[in-house]
Amino acid sequence: MTIKQYQRDFIDFAIANEVLKFGEFTLKSGRISPYFFNAGLFNTGAALAKIGRFYAATISDWTDANYDMIFGPAYKGIPLACATAIAMAEFHGKNIPYCFNRKEKKDHGEGGTIVGAPLSGSVLIIDDVITAGTAIRESIAIIDSCKALTAGVVVAIDRQETGKDGVQSAIQEVESQANMKVRAIVTMAQIMEYMEEKGNYTEELSKMRAYREKYGVKSE
Numbered sequence: 048m049t050i051k052q053y054q055r056d057f058i059d060f061a062i063a064n065e066v067l068k069f070g071e072f073t074l075k076s077g078r079i080s081p082y083f084f085n086a087g088l089f090n091t092g093a094a095l096a097k098i099g100r101f102y103a104a105t106i107s108d109w110t111d112a113n114y115d116m117i118f119g120p121a122y123k124g125i126p127l128a129c130a131t132a133i134a135m136a137e138f139h140g141k142n143i144p145y146c147f148n149r150k151e152k153k154d155h156g157e158g159g160t161i162v163g164a165p166l167s168g169s170v171l172i173i174d175d176v177i178t179a180g181t182a183i184r185e186s187i188a189i190i191d192s193c194k195a196l197t198a199g200v201v202v203a204i205d206r207q208e209t210g211k212d213g214v215q216s217a218i219q220e221v222e223s224q225a226n227m228k229v230r231a232i233v234t235m236a237q238i239m240e241y242m243e244e245k246g247n248y249t250e251e252l253s254k255m256r257a258y259r260e261k262y263g264v265k266s267e
């Protein structure tokens with residue numbers, strides 16, 4: 048496995064902003080996790096600008112990504128999609144249309160549920176995380192209803208842990224059901240590799256290894 052410089056920078060940035068924390072956290076699934084990622088804490092102008100650059104770096108690093116526009120699912124996906132589109136223009140020379148949905152349909156003015164560029168062509172979804180996959184399935188349905196195509200999904204982190212079936216992760220499930228790829232800025236395995244590289248996370252790492260042993264997906 049390789050870990051790129053932008054991924055190291057992202058992990059450092061997430062730890063510095065306490066977006067990535069180590070300790071003992073009870074997840075929605077009931078599992079007790081040795082780490083927790085809360086993208087809601089990227090809540091300043093500078094942090095949002097920076098996170099947009101990490102998403103843009105991930106897209107640029109995804110050599111076979113074939114997309115025409117960016118879609119951000121309401122609500123947390125909205126600022127992330129905007130920040131990513133800005134970073135693509137400013138740092139990668141690509142002026143990409145973007146849009147997002149409203150959670151509630153508007154019946155006056157311009158109407159409809161989509162704000163921004165019309166959904167068409169191949170669409171890349173930008174969101175913070177995939178937990179059970181519900182939000183992504185809803186986004187795919189919106190994209191389908193506009194006769195556009197889902198090109199793939201970019202999220203901040205892939206926890207690489209099994210879902211209810213105990214075999215596949217929610218990300219793997221969505222990938223096979225929708226026949227497209229999901230990329231994360233970093234995976235749990237990469238976070239662990241970086242912690243190992245740094246050398247000062249011995250205790251946290253042993254807890255993460257045990258967690259991965261118990262809940263981690265076997266095939267990557």
Ligand SMILES: O=P(O)(O)OC[C@H]1O[C@H](OP(=O)(O)OP(=O)(O)O)[C@H](O)[C@@H]1O
Pocket residue numbers: 120121122123124174175176177178179180181182183
């Ligand atoms: O894979 P899932 O189980 O759907 O969970 C992940 C989704 O849940 C959160 O959004 P939420 O639906 O809570 O809406 P919000 O962005 O308005 O907070 C998150 O931002 C993802 O979109």
